[in-house]
Amino acid sequence: MLGIYIHIPFCLKRCGYCDFCSSIADEGKISAYAEAVVRNIENSGCKGEKVDTVYLGGGTPSLLSEKDMAKILFAVRENFSLSEDAEISIEANPGTVSLEKLEAYRRVGVNRISFGVQSCKDDELYMLGRIHTFSQAVEAVRLAEKAGIKNISCDLMIGIPGQMLSSLEESVLKLCGLNIAHVSAYMLKIEEGTPFDCEKIRALVADDDEAADMYLLAAKLLGENGFEQYEISNFSKPGYESRHNLKYWTGEPYIGFGASAHSFFGGKRFFVPEDIDGFISSPLQKTVSEDDSPDLLSEYIMLGLRLVRGISLKRIDALGGSSKSFLRAAELYTRAGLMHIAGDRAFLTLNGFLVSNGIISALIDSQH
Numbered sequence: 001m002l003g004i005y006i007h008i009p010f011c012l013k014r015c016g017y018c019d020f021c022s023s024i025a026d027e028g029k030i031s032a033y034a035e036a037v038v039r040n041i042e043n044s045g046c047k048g049e050k051v052d053t054v055y056l057g058g059g060t061p062s063l064l065s066e067k068d069m070a071k072i073l074f075a076v077r078e079n080f081s082l083s084e085d086a087e088i089s090i091e092a093n094p095g096t097v098s099l100e101k102l103e104a105y106r107r108v109g110v111n112r113i114s115f116g117v118q119s120c121k122d123d124e125l126y127m128l129g130r131i132h133t134f135s136q137a138v139e140a141v142r143l144a145e146k147a148g149i150k151n152i153s154c155d156l157m158i159g160i161p162g163q164m165l166s167s168l169e170e171s172v173l174k175l176c177g178l179n180i181a182h183v184s185a186y187m188l189k190i191e192e193g194t195p196f197d198c199e200k201i202r203a204l205v206a207d208d209d210e211a212a213d214m215y216l217l218a219a220k221l222l223g224e225n226g227f228e229q230y231e232i233s234n235f236s237k238p239g240y241e242s243r244h245n246l247k248y249w250t251g252e253p254y255i256g257f258g259a260s261a262h263s264f265f266g267g268k269r270f271f272v273p274e275d276i277d278g279f280i281s282s283p284l285q286k287t288v289s290e291d292d293s294p295d296l297l298s299e300y301i302m303l304g305l306r307l308v309r310g311i312s313l314k315r316i317d318a319l320g321g322s323s324k325s326f327l328r329a330a331e332l333y334t335r336a337g338l339m340h341i342a343g344d345r346a347f348l349t350l351n352g353f354l355v356s357n358g359i360i361s362a363l364i365d366s367q368h
């Protein structure tokens, strides 16, 4: 079934490490943007399709007023065949929610919320340029629960400038102490052109070995506290995997609305340019082709090996590849304990995840 992604490119303040498409805007502009999203949903080329996940990402979707959130989700329901048990997720900044707002979101169908908590240490949050403190994050989780949103996820950042193993441990354990069902644990990546792209910050960031120790520690602690890893950066209580994000890794179709939103639909990959004003003023969103005939075999290997359950050898053959060549190339990694082959499945181990880019590109090369 189809997933819908809606990009909300507005934030109260830009964080120093972020290169996502977002800008600071007043309520009027955010509402005009929401109108444009609705217009595009009403006129999309895949109207009537069956949909079982809706994901509002950003930016900061929790900056949407109750009314704008209602309009967008109403448009989704009116123009798509939304399944009764659809997962409707929003990303939220802990510094931007109130009980009233969360209750209103819940009433219009939001049933999963992902808070960008990042750390339990206020000095680390300050370093990242975040607008919230950890106590605000704890309160935000409590309010979401009170509003009836039971499926709560928190983002955790690994490799924050100045972060130590001990402070990471404290952050993981404090997150595990909250009543949440899911944790996304991302390594900080210094993106070109961001304020973090400078020597001063680089000098404070963990080197590769330290970052590897941090990742392994986070995975171990999350596992010990009931969060099962299902993807390189994602951990959940049983049954609480992100159904929407799983679509990206398993090659299911999704359609994106909003500036910079990506789509995989009708066998093609395309995206909307990162022009927020252009998106608001155009009658319909412009799309740019990313790939008219994506190499599905390479994508299957690249995305599927992010998952703990890995990929199927039979599927490699079905997609026109050679499982024999794959297994020959994989031998080096299985001997090094970085990969496992079990029956029809091939998957990376936790240590394999640490060097996944190199392994995945070698395995893709084995198919050419």
Ligand code: SF4
Pocket: 010, 011, 013, 014, 015, 018, 019, 020, 022, 058, 059, 060, 093, 116
């Ligand atoms: S709140 Fe999120 S999207 Fe906005 S600037 Fe910070 S990291 Fe980027």
